Amino acid sequence: MTQPTVDDHFDEIGEYDSKAIFKPTVPALVVSKHEDEGPNIMTASWWMLAGYNPFRYLLAVSQKIYTHDLIEESGEFVLAAPSTELIDAVTLAGMVSGRDIDKIDHLDLETVPGKSVDVPLLADAVGNIELSVMDSFEFENTTYFFGSVESAFVSKGALDGRILSLDADILAYMGSDWAEEDAQSKHRFYADLDPENLESFPGDEIIESLPPELREQVTD
Numbered sequence: 001m002t003q004p005t006v007d008d009h010f011d012e013i014g015e016y017d018s019k020a021i022f023k024p025t026v027p028a029l030v031v032s033k034h035e036d037e038g039p040n041i042m043t044a045s046w047w048m049l050a051g052y053n054p055f056r057y058l059l060a061v062s063q064k065i066y067t068h069d070l071i072e073e074s075g076e077f078v079l080a081a082p083s084t085e086l087i088d089a090v091t092l093a094g095m096v097s098g099r100d101i102d103k104i105d106h107l108d109l110e111t112v113p114g115k116s117v118d119v120p121l122l123a124d125a126v127g128n129i130e131l132s133v134m135d136s137f138e139f140e141n142t143t144y145f146f147g148s149v150e151s152a153f154v155s156k157g158a159l160d161g162r163i164l165s166l167d168a169d170i171l172a173y174m175g176s177d178w179a180e181e182d183a184q185s186k187h188r189f190y191a192d193l194d195p196e197n198l199e200s201f202p203g204d205e206i207i208e209s210l211p212p213e214l215r216e217q218v219t220d
C-alpha cells in the first residue's frame with residue numbers, strides 16, 4: 001500500500017492565502033493620540049497576548065504609518081475590540097491614514113476618556129484595553145511594541161464568567177476578498193456568532209485517557 005501524500009489530504013495554497021486558515025480572528029482598532037491633533041484609529045491584525053507579570057500585549061506597527069509616530073511619542077495606546085457595528089471603522093481605519101483625515105470624526109465615533117492613559121476608548125467597542133509601552137524592538141521597518149495593561153474594560157454585562165457573551169456581537173473577522181467582479185473595493189467578511197451556538201466542552205475524558213502519573217501532574 002502506498003502512503004497517502006499531502007496532496008491527497010489538502011489543497012495547496014499560496015503564502016498569502018495561508019492567513020485565511022487561522023480565522024475567525026478579532027482585528028483590533030488601535031487608538032493612539034497626538035498631543036495637539038487629538039486621537040486616531042487604525043486597524044491591526046498583528047497583535048497578540050505576550051506574557052503575564054506584567055500582563056502585556058505585543059503590537060506590530062509599520063514605521064511608515066501615523067499610529068507609529070503617535071505611539072512612539074506618547075508611549076500609550078488602546079486596543080479596542082470591534083463589534084460588528086464597527087465594520088465601517090475597521091474598513092476605513094485600515095485603508096486611510098490619520099495624517100490625511102480625522103477618521104474618528106469622519107466615522108462619527110463616540111469616545112470616552114481613558115482611566116489610566118491619556119488616550120480615549122471607543123464607546124461602541126465590545127471592550128478596550130489601556131496600555132503603556134514597556135519595551136519595543138525593531139525588525140524590518142516595523143516596531144513591535146510591548147504594552148503593559150493599565151486598565152481593561154468590557155461593555156456592560158458582556159463578560160459571562162471569563163467568557164465573552166456572544167450577545168456582545170464581537171466582530172469575528174474572516175478576511176477580505178473581491179466578492180464581485182466589478183467591485184471597486186474588497187468585501188470584508190465576518191461570521192455571525194449566534195449565542196445559541198456557544199458550546200461548552202469539558203476536558204475530563206481526554207485527561208482520563210492519560211497515564212496516571214501524567215494525569216496527576218496536569219490536574220494538580
Ligand SMILES: Cc1cc2nc3c(=O)[nH]c(=O)nc-3n(C[C@H](O)[C@H](O)[C@H](O)COP(=O)(O)O)c2cc1C
Binds near residue numbers: 040042044045060068
Ligand atoms: C485587516 C487589517 C489589518 C491590519 N493590521 C495592521 C497591523 O497589525 N500593523 C500595521 O502596522 N498595519 C496594519 N494594517 C494597516 C493599517 O491599518 C493602515 O496602514 C492604516 O491606514 C494606518 O493608519 P494610520 O496612518 O492612521 O496609523 C492593517 C490593515 C487591515 C485592513
